[in-house]
Amino acid sequence: MSATKMQLDQPTGHTEKPRKCYALLPCAGIGSRAGTAQPKQYEPVAGQSMVEHTLQAFASVERTVCILVVVARGDSFFQCPAPPVAVAHCGGQTRAESVFNGLDWLLAQGADPQDWVLVHDAARCLITPAQINALIDACMPDPVGGLLALPLPDTLKDERDGRVNSTIDRRQKWLAQTPQMFPIGALRLALASHLETGFSGITDESSAMEASGHRPLLVPGSASNFKVTYPEDFALAEAVLAARASA
């Protein structure tokens, strides 16, 4: 090989830095739809709080170097376990703002903008290490990143005044779940352009990336990874966790 060719193929002294994976759990909501006395993520389900179940799943994934829990300013519920778990009291008015503030926290602590972040709702306490690893495996080689999601299983209706307006073609419709995995710098940039509007319409990380012109990868998830949102969801979460424990 000529010297010139060698230089083009292998720039002298250049080695690509391995990209780390961080997890960021937005945990600063109030859970208004859940009807609980305290924020729903701190409600006990099958013996421990929802956020503790969520942390347990992420702690079993060796490729996550740090699991950042973003709680509300003044939160007195969250007891931070030992590293790799960390807590930042920088929750915002919206989920997107909590995520944005958490990304800044990671960058301030030395995370590289090229590193990956897996953003996951504290309230999706049924996530499993296998599902997290499936997302990492799918996204690591991808230039954009992606999210766990589920092809829509039911017929989809559009509503007007409490009555069916039309039936929507459900082909190619997916329900977005979390974790959602993107490069920290690209996600921060995508969210930053919605700061002025208070992140209006940005309900997940993918929607911010899409608005920036990206097409995130859809990675099939599981129906068991539902978000505990309404009062009846707690019993279902409890039953799934109990079944797993006795399996």
Ligand SMILES: Nc1ccn([C@@H]2O[C@H](COP(=O)(O)OP(=O)(O)OP(=O)(O)O)[C@@H](O)[C@H]2O)c(=O)n1
């Ligand atoms: N300002 C906010 C709002 C939500 N979240 C977090 O985002 C996740 C998903 O949000 P959702 O289930 O909608 O939670 P809440 O906003 O708490 O629920 P609700 O809309 O019923 O009040 C939860 O883990 C929640 O704690 C957050 O970190 N900061």
Ligand SMILES: C[C@](O)(CO)[C@H](O)COP(=O)(O)O
């Ligand atoms: C991010 C999310 O879990 C994707 O389904 C969801 O949008 C968060 O819940 P919210 O009610 O939109 O805050």
